[in-house]
Amino acid sequence: MSSKHYLFKKQVHTVRSIANGVFVLSFKHDFKFTAGQIIAIDVVPDGKPRLYSIASGENDEFIEILFDEKHEGKLTPFLSKLVPGDDIFASEPFGTFHTGSEPGYWIAAGTGIAPFVSMARSGLATNKILIHGGRIDENFYYSDYLEKTMHQSFIRCCSQQDDTKYFKGRLTQWLRAQTALPADYRYYLCGSAEMVVQVRDILINKGIPFHNIISETYF
Incomplete structure (x- = not known):
């Protein structure tokens, strides 16, 4: 995802690998945001930033973003090599992918879990069921936290690991x-355009009104 936004200089706190090719980058939390919002990130002040969902809680000390390194990508290979103290450039938060206290389903694929982690960390997991899809078990990012927070309401669907502990498929x-x-x-959906369309069609075919389906698409 990319767009044009005014960027502010920030200092990297940590960059850590949490799975093969998947990283969490953090920097000091010095602006307000609503769980589910996104920010534009770049390593230069005048480049072409990419958009990432915030994975932190609204009151956490640091802002976290979750990203999958794309070797052919224009930004993630640089983000993954940053070290504490390096400069990055970030926009103010924006976006309308918000949830409330009403009952609902959170449905994510891959790194699309990030906004739901933010929502859970912000105390919004009550009355929610979270469904996360991944290829192998290590793709269930933030799994320990989500399992502790959501218990039986956290469902993992693993498509490519035969000995998975979770739903196989x-x-x-x-x-x-x-x-x-x-x-x-x-029903809140976050993932690739293909995933969002497929899930939306399934939900509509099962009688879910279109206006009850809210989506955030990753490109």
């Missing part, structure tokens, strides 16, 4: 297997 398979989904719940 894609999250779309899990959704299709459900005999009834509440039509009055809100």
Whole structure:
């Protein structure tokens, strides 16, 4: 995702690897945001920043972003090599992918889990069911925290690891297997455009009104 936003200089606090090719970058939290919002990030002040969902809670000391390093990418290979004290450039938070206290489903694929981690860390996990899709077990980022916070309401769907501890199959398979989904719940989707379209179609076919489906697409 990319866009044009005014960028402010920040100092990297940490960059840590949490899975093969997947990293969490953090810097000091010095602006207000609402869980679910995104920020533009770059390593230069006048480049072409990319957009990332914030994974931190609204009151956490540091802002965290979760990213998957793309070797052919224009930014993530540089982000993954940053060290504490390096400068990065970040916009103010923006976006309208918000949740409230109403019952709902959070549905994510891969690094699309980030806004839901932010929501959970901000105390918004009550009455929510989180479904996370990944290829292998190590793709369930922030899994320990989410399991401790959401307990049986955290469902992991693993598509490519035969000995997975979790549901064996894609999250779309899990959704299709459900005999009834509440039509009055809100359904929040975050992932690739393909995933969002597939999940939205499944939900609509199961009787979920279009206006109860809210999505954030990763490019």
